Amino acid sequence: MAGDLYLRSYNFGFDWRQGVVASAGVADAGKLVALNANGGINASLLDFSLGTIISNLGLGVGALQLATGFQNVALGYGSNQVANAAADNTSVGYQSLQIVTTGASNSVLGSQAGKNITSGANNALLGYRVGLALVNGNANTLLGSQAGLNITSGSLNVVAGYLTQLAGAADNNSIVIGANVVGLGSNTAIIGDANITRTYLQGIIQTSGVLVVNLPAPVAGRYATAVVTDSNATLTAGIGAVVAGGGANIVPVFTNGVDWRIG
DSSP states (O other): OTTOEEOOSSOEEEOBOSSOOOOSSGGGTTOOEEOOTTSSOBEEOOOOOTTTSOSOEEESTTTTTTOOSSSOEEESTTTTOOOSSOOSOEEESTTTTTTOSSOOSOEEESTTTTTTOSSOOSOEEESTTTTTTOSSOOSOEEESTTTTTTOSSOOSOEEESTTOBOSSTTOOSOEEESTTOBOOSTTOEEESOTTOOOOOOOSOOOOOOBOGGGSOOOOTTOOEEEEEEEESSOHHHHTTSBOOOSSOEEEEEEEOSSOEEEO
């Protein structure tokens, strides 16, 4: 009857539809039904099969609608709607983590955040439409409205800031911080966009030495410094000269956008 509450499993799902009429008969075994003829909460829980669907909590139309996994929490319209065998996911927001199938241990907060993740796992997403194109990337940390919109399969990335993106959809281990910043590719880090005029770092700055052969190709208009461990010339003898490897000298080098020189 309207207004009655039937609790028959460890799963909880709430559906905000109005006018639902149901009873706790055989057809409703294993469901939670809360009816309100005045337009309040009308809730219908997922079917429950002992040992396969355990400890899920869904709130919103379609939340955890097709879930067969366990220990999922979904709040919002269409949140974690598919969840075929997916487990330990937490999603909050409209269509957040909507079509995840096997991806596990994702934490998602924001409208349409992680909407297209299917098998991606261990991702942490915070913000409106964050990681919208992400499908099977793992262990990404994306923070800020529409951050990481272009990531599809990349993993181990940290992207923080409004509309901040990776250089490529499949980049890995890239750190990109700031508003409207575009990354530089896998295994690189960038802080701030072209409008940043000064960067302040406190304390001693430490860097690892590299072989000459591992110095990145110079890029016109970009300047950098490094320390090489196999220069064939000492600092005093080779200062200003183009660096070459094959030696055992540790020297600082810089690039003027054309080549790498000792100094």
